Amino acid sequence: MKSLAALSALLALGACDLQMSTSGGTAAVQDISSIKVALDAADVAVQKQTVLTIIGTGYGTISAQPARNINQKRLMAIRVARLDAMRELTEQIYGLRINSQTTVIDAVLQNDTTRASVDGTIRGARTLRINPVGSDTYEVVVELDRDMVARILEAVR
Incomplete structure (x- = not known):
């Protein structure tokens, strides 16, 4: 579960670098917000994971x-x-x-x-x-x- 969240965050960060180099500042702001959304989704997934005995x-x-x-x-x-x-x-x-x-x-x-x-x-x-x-x-x-x-x-x- 955590590795899936980490992979999502890394993919989002990679996309951010690509967008910033090709289209300038406005794309960077959009990418930061998409990273925030991905990290928030990862937090929810980690909180919902099954707790063991x-x-x-x-x-x-x-x-x-x-x-x-x-x-x-x-x-x-x-x-x-x-x-x-x-x-x-x-x-x-x-x-x-x-x-x-x-x-x-x-x-x-x-x-x-x-x-x-x-x-x-x-x-x-x-x-x-x-x-x-x-x-x-x-x-x-x-x-x-x-x-x-x-x-x-x-x-x-």
């Missing part, structure tokens, strides 16, 4: 949980894994904000700090599976179906 996977370690007994630790690890999976969904929908700072003194790297953050609302995520991975970790897989992704993206726009 988005899947997020998260992990939680049992031994790292602060509970007193093993069953509480397991439940807490599953909760951590689910939140990690939801964070991954949020990153896919809203994007990830990266803040980075590097300090170099006398051509030697002294400090390199990178921070990432994401902010968004996820609704309607389904838990597909909760699996133990090894003896100390849980994996949780969640998904958002295409209708819910489309609603979230529409709300963001």
Whole structure:
């Protein structure tokens, strides 16, 4: 879909060069308006493209949980894994904000700090599976179906 839009835009640009060289300024104005129409049509086509299901996977370690007994630790690890999976969904929908700072003194790297953050609302995520991975970790897989992704993206726009 995107490649079709890009091809249309390139064809319009090629026609613009040809028109400008043969017939002068008025043709250039007409060609610019035709390029704008082609790009607007491409935007509509991209917005209408089918949204796929988005899947997020998260992990939680049992031994790292602060509970007193093993069953509480397991439940807490599953909760951590689910939140990690939801964070991954949020990153896919809203994007990830990266803040980075590097300090170099006398051509030697002294400090390199990178921070990432994401902010968004996820609704309607389904838990597909909760699996133990090894003896100390849980994996949780969640998904958002295409209708819910489309609603979230529409709300963001």
